[in-house]
Amino acid sequence: GQSLEQPSEVTAVEGAIVQINCTYQTSGFYGLSWYQQHDGGAPTFLSYNALDGLEETGRFSSFLSRSDSYGYLLLQELQMKDSASYFCAVRAINNAGNMLTFGGGTRLMVKP
């Protein structure tokens, strides 16, 4: 089967940098995605890495190492509105095709 591990909770202060790690075990790996979900809201897409390396989108960056089955989401210049849950997800093969499997989520709390 497939599994993803990410920390359950991270706390940081406004203006700081935080890194959320994700390790995965899966078959037929296609790529690693990151989603943000505020309390009571729907998940929103942040980034997708299919190849090794760093992808930067504004204050957010995402990194992937396929050989290490590892990736991370880097959030810079933290703002209070970044307080949310962050999910890593991989698309993997199962016996009925392929499916997007999510990690358990990392709850980020940004303090003033």
Next chain:
Amino acid sequence: KAGVTQTPRYLIKTRGQQVTLSCSPISGHRSVSWYQQTPGQGLQFLFEYFSETQRNKGNFPGRFSGRQFSNSRSEMNVSTLELGDSALYLCASSLDPGTTHQETQYFGPGTRLLVL
């Protein structure tokens, strides 16, 4: 463009009943996926539809089913409801499966189902 819409937003049912949830994808999106979100199990993939065909399926019992219509709108049905089916059911749409566009999933607000 309007986002993904789901109806109803909230639903209360009793054990043994069945329920049908509806999802309208973003205009032009032909792929619709369904997910179940619970505090204990997190976000779990139910199934994906494209061109009225189920393309992929997660590890859920046969009580969970779905379909997609020619206008890409999708419904999911849960029969013989159990207490453990209480969850937030999320629908997501994307452009084309089998491409990197598939990875950008646009989620709807969800339907919160409570089974008593």
